[in-house]
Amino acid sequence: MPLFPMRLVRVLSPLLRPLRVLVARGWLREAEVDVVLAWLHPAWRLNRVFAPVVGREWVSDDLLAVRLRCNGNARGWRAGQHVQLYLEMDGVRHGRSYSLTRVDAGGLIELGVRRQAGGRMSNHILDHLPVGALLELGQADGELYWPEQGAGVGLLAAGSGITALLGLLRAALVQGYAAPVTLLHYVREAGQCAYREELQQLMLRHPNLQVRWLLTGQEPEPGVLGGRFQAAHLLGMSGFELLACGPAGFIEAVRQSWGGGLQVEAFSPLQRLSEPGSAVRLDFARSRLQAAGDSSRSLLEQAEASGLRPAHGCRQGICASCTCLLLGGAVRDLRSGTTFAEPGQPIRLCVSAPLGDVQIDL
Ligand code: FES
Incomplete structure (x- = not known):
């Protein structure tokens, strides 16, 4: 049971500025501050954006408008940008980008979520996400703007x-x-x-x-x-x-x-994918290691060549012991040629080759 109403979270958010300065200077740990804020209200955080779902409306057979009320950290967002939305399913954190169809004063935003064939996260949102669920969002991004010049x-x-x-x-x-x-x-x-x-x-x-x-x-x-x-x-x-x-x-x-x-x-992310054999950049996020790689060899081979020792077993895509999360970019399954580009997607390193620059949770 929150100790404050959501409205107060937004009103009080600017007062956290001194804490943000202390965190930025390394005198406080953001995670510890967030634990206290989340105890006061589940959507309250120092910098991260959390928002409860406040409305759902079908706007076509396959597209749902999802309305959320953000805490005070969605600063400078514009309609037409896109934002990463995170969701935990079966113990795995998934993320996917959706367009902001509305950004109103008072932290109310609206996203458009379309059903995708085989899209686990989108389909979960459409079929199971209730009003009241609390979600985390990334920061908004996107360069499209309304042109003021021209005849129309x-x-x-x-x-x-x-x-x-x-x-x-x-x-x-x-x-x-x-x-x-x-x-x-x-x-x-x-x-x-x-x-x-x-x-x-x-x-x-x-x-x-x-x-x-x-x-x-x-x-x-x-x-x-x-x-x-x-x-x-x-x-x-x-x-x-x-x-x-x-x-x-x-x-x-x-x-x-x-x-x-x-x-x-x-x-479509595929337009920026590399040809097999091209040079790519590998970012192994948890190891804080970046390395030059290529789009031909498996990520397991390339991680080992970079000095890492990822868990593995069969090296043939069977035992699943090398499974890691794809955080950014796209990979190709070396057995089937299938491409995976959804952030948060579990992949098997031994049978996945990068298609362009990738970030892996390893
Ligand atoms: S090592 Fe067995 S699935 Fe990758």
């Missing part, structure tokens, strides 16, 4: 790319953006048209906003905008600044079709 703004979203762009759109309309805005949202089927009711309401209230949903899973009817992205969809946006968010292939297609101002955010 074109927003191109594929799938869950809508979440980052919706955050920016909501904030811009609230602030009175009056130039034309065209939003094209590409989804496979009609049930995936996320935030449809809200966007229709926004169109009624803001005549400068046009929203089109383009179904990619069926042939477009004659005269109706539809199907996968093509350059012709940009007609009427001359002089606009474009913002595009979606998988790497979608972003590349937009890039090739547009010569004007363009900001992009791709959520």
Whole structure:
């Protein structure tokens, strides 16, 4: 039972500044301060962001809006950025990045979480995370911003790319953006048209906003905008600044079709992966060791070559004794070629090769 209401946690948070200074100078340990704060209220910490879930709302068949009330440490966050959300499942801490679709005064934020085939964390949030659950979040990141220049703004979203762009759109309309805005949202089927009711309401209230949903899973009817992205969809946006968010292939297609101002955010990590045999950077976090490596050999071999002695048994991916958490980057399973890129994902070092720079909890 918390000794304070959540509101007081936020109000009192700035008063912790002297403690933050003492921690920064090494005179106090943050973990010990956090133990005392967490005893007063489970969401209270010196610097880390904790937030209870305060609302859940399905905004399409496969996308859930999750609302959270942050403690006082979510400073400077903007809608349209993304934030890492952490969750413990079966004793393993998982983390995944979600877009901030809303950031309000008073610490209220909203994230868009889409169902992913085989996505353990996203599916757990959608199916099992109750209102009242307390979550930890990382700090917000992301460079997309609302352009003030140009004749208007074109927003191109594929799938869950809508979440980052919706955050920016909501904030811009609230602030009175009056130039034309065209939003094209590409989804496979009609049930995936996320935030449809809200966007229709926004169109009624803001005549400068046009929203089109383009179904990619069926042939477009004659005269109706539809199907996968093509350059012709940009007609009427001359002089606009474009913002595009979606998988790497979608972003590349937009890039090739547009010569004007363009900001992009791709959520497929594979676009930055190395070819087999390329040089990569290995970061073994718990050992505080960084080393040069390559994307051909297993992480077990490369950790040993760097002087580490990871636990192992069979060296064939069978016994699981070499299992570690992937903290950042992506790896390839040398047996199946499957790629894993979810932070917090357990991997077997003996059969995993890095694809680009990686950070391992070893
Ligand atoms: S050593 Fe047995 S699974 Fe890696």
